[in-house]
Amino acid sequence: MILQVEDLSYKIGSTWILRGVSFNLSRGEFAGIIGPNGAGKTTLIKAIVGDLSDYAGRIKVTGRVGYLPQNPERNRDFPISVREVVAMGLYKERGPFKRFSKSEWNRVDALLKTTGIEELGKRRAGTLSGGEYQRLMLARALVSSPELLILDEPEAGVDEMGKSSFYRLLEKLKNEKNMGILMVSHDIGMVFEACDTIMCINKTLHCHTSADMISPEQLQSAFSSDLDLFIRSRDHFEREHRL
Incomplete structure (x- = not known):
């Protein structure tokens, strides 16, 4: 269980x-x-x-648990990329102030591909459509490799x-x-x-x-x-x- x-x-x-x-x-x-x-x-x-x-x-x-909440908040004007939003899902396990390693960025990019938004990696997160943003939040929830989503x-x-x-x-x-x-x-x-x-x-x-x-x-x-x-x-x- x-x-x-x-x-x-x-x-x-x-x-x-x-x-x-x-x-x-x-x-x-x-x-x-x-x-x-x-x-x-x-x-x-x-x-x-x-x-x-x-x-x-x-x-x-x-x-581990990955969580996609109801109506996740987003600031359309905040200058953060899609790749960076996904990487933020790693903060809980490794802290927010360390530089991301190459393997961690590879992990992020693999999830962008899995969720079908790899071509949006450099886009500002606030510019995505509703469906694209949900896939972004799913990628963020998955980046910690949860057993329960x-x-x-x-x-x-x-x-x-x-x-x-x-x-x-x-x-x-x-x-x-x-x-x-x-x-x-x-x-x-x-x-x-x-x-x-x-x-x-x-x-x-x-x-x-x-x-x-x-x-x-x-x-x-x-x-x-x-x-x-x-x-x-x-x-x-x-x-x-x-x-």
């Missing part, structure tokens, strides 16, 4: 944001997290990556063609590196298409099962507070599984 979450609970005042969430994630597993707005999905991610500490329960991560709504600001390409890249990374991937997404159709397992969360974990085993009843249970989103999820599910 690369990730174990046991009885995770978190509340603000008397309001439960998450309650009794437990699951395991294996190496080589691509898990998609779905649920209505306000279901606690991003709170769960923040707890796993260490941005939230005052929760009850236990989280155990075995190995966590993404919070990575499709935000990316067009449909870009989304499909981005998810194919994640699938390739999972297979080549035997990496565990945990992803929050509102793109239900793409989650069913791309992910091995699906986690339905609405304050608590309603199910964590393979995409072809999830039932309409489990979806309805998770999305009961967001009927429109549930209906779209159900329609996609029924089309794909011909129920």
Whole structure:
């Protein structure tokens, strides 16, 4: 197991944001997290990556974590290149004040190629399109060679063609590196298409099962507070599984 979450609970005042969430994630597993707005999905991610500490329960991560947050910030006017942004992902393991070695720059350039933006290496990061910037942030998350990659709504600001390409890249990374991937997404159709397992969360974990085993009843249970989103999820599910 690369990730174990046991009885995770978190509340603000008397309001439960998450309650009794437990699951395991294996190496080589691509898990998609779905649920209505306000279901606690991003709170769960923040707890796993260490941005939230005052929760009850236990989280155990075995190995390094790469993290692509929701709507990563960027200053369009800041004069930093694409290569330099990726290299900044190495600061945690080697500190910010040492000169990068040739092997580290080679590592950066290899990831720019892997993520399909090698020709943008010298461009200023703030000039990239939404899809290009997401690939840049993915390269930065990968530069520390993580065993677990966590993404919070990575499709935000990316067009449909870009989304499909981005998810194919994640699938390739999972297979080549035997990496565990945990992803929050509102793109239900793409989650069913791309992910091995699906986690339905609405304050608590309603199910964590393979995409072809999830039932309409489990979806309805998770999305009961967001009927429109549930209906779209159900329609996609029924089309794909011909129920």
